[in-house]
Amino acid sequence: MPKAQETLVEINLTDLKHNFDYLKSKIKPDTKFLAVVKAFAYGSDAIKIAQSLESYGVDYFAVAYVKEGVALRDAGIKSPILVLHPQPVNFKLLIERCLEPSLYSAKVLKEFIKIAESENQTNYPVHIKFNTGLNRLGFWENDISHIMSELNSTQSIKVVSVFSHLAASEDLDEKDFTHAQIESFQKISAEINDQLDHDPMLHLCNTSGILNYPQAHLDMVRSGIGLYGFGNSIKENEFLRPIATLKTVISQIHKIEKGESVGYNRAFISPNFKKTATLPLGHADGLARQYGHGNGFVTINNQKAPIIGNVCMDMIMVDISHIDCKEGDEVIVFGAQSSAEDLAARINSISYELITAISQRVKRVFVN
Numbered sequence: 001m002p003k004a005q006e007t008l009v010e011i012n013l014t015d016l017k018h019n020f021d022y023l024k025s026k027i028k029p030d031t032k033f034l035a036v037v038k039a040f041a042y043g044s045d046a047i048k049i050a051q052s053l054e055s056y057g058v059d060y061f062a063v064a065y066v067k068e069g070v071a072l073r074d075a076g077i078k079s080p081i082l083v084l085h086p087q088p089v090n091f092k093l094l095i096e097r098c099l100e101p102s103l104y105s106a107k108v109l110k111e112f113i114k115i116a117e118s119e120n121q122t123n124y125p126v127h128i129k130f131n132t133g134l135n136r137l138g139f140w141e142n143d144i145s146h147i148m149s150e151l152n153s154t155q156s157i158k159v160v161s162v163f164s165h166l167a168a169s170e171d172l173d174e175k176d177f178t179h180a181q182i183e184s185f186q187k188i189s190a191e192i193n194d195q196l197d198h199d200p201m202l203h204l205c206n207t208s209g210i211l212n213y214p215q216a217h218l219d220m221v222r223s224g225i226g227l228y229g230f231g232n233s234i235k236e237n238e239f240l241r242p243i244a245t246l247k248t249v250i251s252q253i254h255k256i257e258k259g260e261s262v263g264y265n266r267a268f269i270s271p272n273f274k275k276t277a278t279l280p281l282g283h284a285d286g287l288a289r290q291y292g293h294g295n296g297f298v299t300i301n302n303q304k305a306p307i308i309g310n311v312c313m314d315m316i317m318v319d320i321s322h323i324d325c326k327e328g329d330e331v332i333v334f335g336a337q338s339s340a341e342d343l344a345a346r347i348n349s350i351s352y353e354l355i356t357a358i359s360q361r362v363k364r365v366f367v368n
């Protein structure tokens with residue numbers, strides 16, 4: 001691999017395939033696999049990731065918003081795309097681009113039917129989302145009769161799946177809660193199934209659900225973070241490979257005397273002679289200010305360099321007093337060895353937040 005000469009995210013598609021194969025090995029051959037590619041495929045690159053996964057044989061995609069689904073269609077993605085959190089203002093566009101809405105409340109169900117009818121649709125594929133304990137989005141069990149009366153009043157839509165979302169599938173201290181969610185979903189889905197004239201797909205598991213609750217895989221599973229290389233547990237992380245490596249370079253090296261300060265608001269005052277390196281990456285690139293003041297670190301020539309002082313918009317300064325390095329050398333912010341999960345943990349955050357925060361101004365490069 002050529003050394004980075006600017007800030008970039010290197011995305012390893014071989015590792016993506018490895019993660020996909022590992023997750024597939026956890027499900028039955030006839031269980032469908034939905035890849036969650038929302039938020040630029042968790043901060044990597046939605047289009048390249050979706051194209052790759054489509055070629056590996058993924059069954060379905062999901063995004064959060066309509067705009068994200070439109071970008072996939074523009075790039076030629078042909079697989080079905082579930083939009084998890086569509087807003088009625090975009091329903092017409094959603095239909096034009098053959099995206100499939102999650103309908104999660106009486107209001108969105110009614111508004112979707114209205115638009116589907118005005119667009120002369122019949123049996124337009126929709127997904128009904130139930131709340132089983134996350135208390136975020138979803139119908140409640142006692143909404144079923146309302147849903148059925150709306151469905152029976154129109155030919156415009158067809159329920160292709162019924163689903164819910166687990167609140168704590170990665171947290172083994174919450175097993176009882178998760179089991180209750182699984183049971184609740186089984187009850188709700190059986191009840192609505194009885195009233196429909198066909199069998200919609202049922203799905204409930206996210207990545208940690210796939211790994212921890214094999215009895216709940218049902219007809220399809222939905223994986224995001226696992227595809228990108230994180231298993232939300234030390235044990236599962238061993239089997240997965242982070243696909244993204246955030247790299248940068250040393251722009252300039254400074255020699256700082258005892259008592260001199262570094263960066264805005266003089267947040268770092270040097271206790272002794274130090275060497276610092278300035279790197280072209282800051283909070284506008286997704287590296288939160290909380291990583292300053294020694295909380296975060298980068299890796300240079302396999303050694304840790306703490307981030308000193310305040311994180312600037314476009315730069316950070318790191319302490320390289322103990323590291324043999326020079327201007328132009330490559331720097332690893334996170335990757336396979338020094339993981340995004342470990343770095344995020346330094347500020348009480350999680351891999352999801354750090355990897356999805358990497359801004360669109362950072363170049364993405366792909367390796368095989």
Ligand SMILES: *Cc1c(COP(=O)(O)O)cnc(C)c1O
Binds near residue numbers: 084205206207224225
């Ligand atoms: C984001 C999301 C997922 C993916 O969760 P991971 O933990 O990343 O696997 C699955 N389902 C829904 C409804 C989501 O919002």
